[in-house]
Amino acid sequence: MKKSVFVLLALFTITLLQVQAQQQTMPPLVNVNGIGEVRVQPDQVILTMGVDVREKTLEQARKQADSKASAIIAYLKKQGISEKDIQTSYMSIYPIYTSGEYGRTTPDFYTAQKTMTVLVRKLTKFDDLMSGLYGAGVNRVEGVSFQVSDMEKYRNQARKLAVNNAKQKATLLTTELGAKVGRVYAINESTSGGRPMPYAEAAMMKMQDSAGSEGPTIAAGEVVITSNVSVSFIIEN
Structure with a gap:
């Protein structure tokens, strides 16, 4: 016990002397x-968007969401977006109950969601791309951010x-x-x-009003x- 105390005291003394020496020589x-x-x-855009569908059965909801997602990916590739710049970042399927009946086990319908993140490497393509995505099945825009x-x-x-x-x-x-x-x-x-600079609301408005718009719609x-x-x-x- 005495030996341990002596060792600790010696270490403390050495550390104190080192600190003092450092202070003196600084x-x-x-x-x-x-x-x-x-x-x-910025010269690039990161777009986060997706599809929401409602169907009577789980399988119908899944198939419908998968079909719309496939159409969106096909459109993006057709517009020159590389496959490595397209990522499915979120997906879910869950039941919806509109009635408050106690003990009910059968949902009224199912909601399926798929979210994709896309890197657009040419800023000048953004407006045209958004217009086409609306027609390809996108009905939800979560955000747009700009990067260099x-x-x-x-x-x-x-x-x-x-x-x-x-x-x-x-x-x-x-x-x-x-x-x-x-x-x-x-x-x-x-x-x-x-x-990132959020732009979701304006992007969604662009999709909905693309037919009558002229000129760039993003700043x-x-x-x-x-x-x-x-x-x-x-x-x-």
């Missing part, structure tokens, strides 16, 4: 935060801007104090961006990529 630092932001027009194909390229641009911003801040602070910025002592970075706006860096520079006299 150079004078200037700590700054830098922000870099890049705004890019070469995201890593713009993330790197945002990082460079953030680092330059941090260095400018450090230079300004040290110059005002009659010192200068030395080498980097530590750096941390986080990057965010490419957030993709911009995708914002932001990088934040925390940098510690050594201060030199």
Whole structure:
């Protein structure tokens, strides 16, 4: 027991001495935060849509949903959408009871749902594609989000801007104090961006009113990529 206490005390002492030594040898630092932001027009669309059907029997509902889904996939492929860019993301079949009769075991009908996610790699195709999807059997649009194909390229641009911003801040602070910025002592970075932009309601309206519409019906706006860096520079006299 005494030996264990002695070992723990020795370890604690060594750790304390290491922390003190590190604090004593740490150079004078200037700590700054830098922000870099890049705004890019998206060139791709992720569309989430599907079909809902109601039939008297479970088998009828399943077959009807499968048939409509197959027609939608066939249409997408005909429009040049690659099979790898089409994914069935959700499906369900469940009974619906409209009567509140106690102990009832036979449903009034069955509802079948299938949801698909499609990557449209050419933004200019979106309007025509939506018009055709409505005719192919889509009756539910859950969301539309815009993205940039070469995201890593713009993330790197945002990082460079953030680092330059941090260095400018450090230079300004040290110059005002009659010192200068030395080498980097530590750096941390986080990057965010490419957030989805919901557009479900407008997309559904486009499908329903496609026959009488002219011109583009979506405004993709911009995708914002932001990088934040925390940098510690050594201060030199």
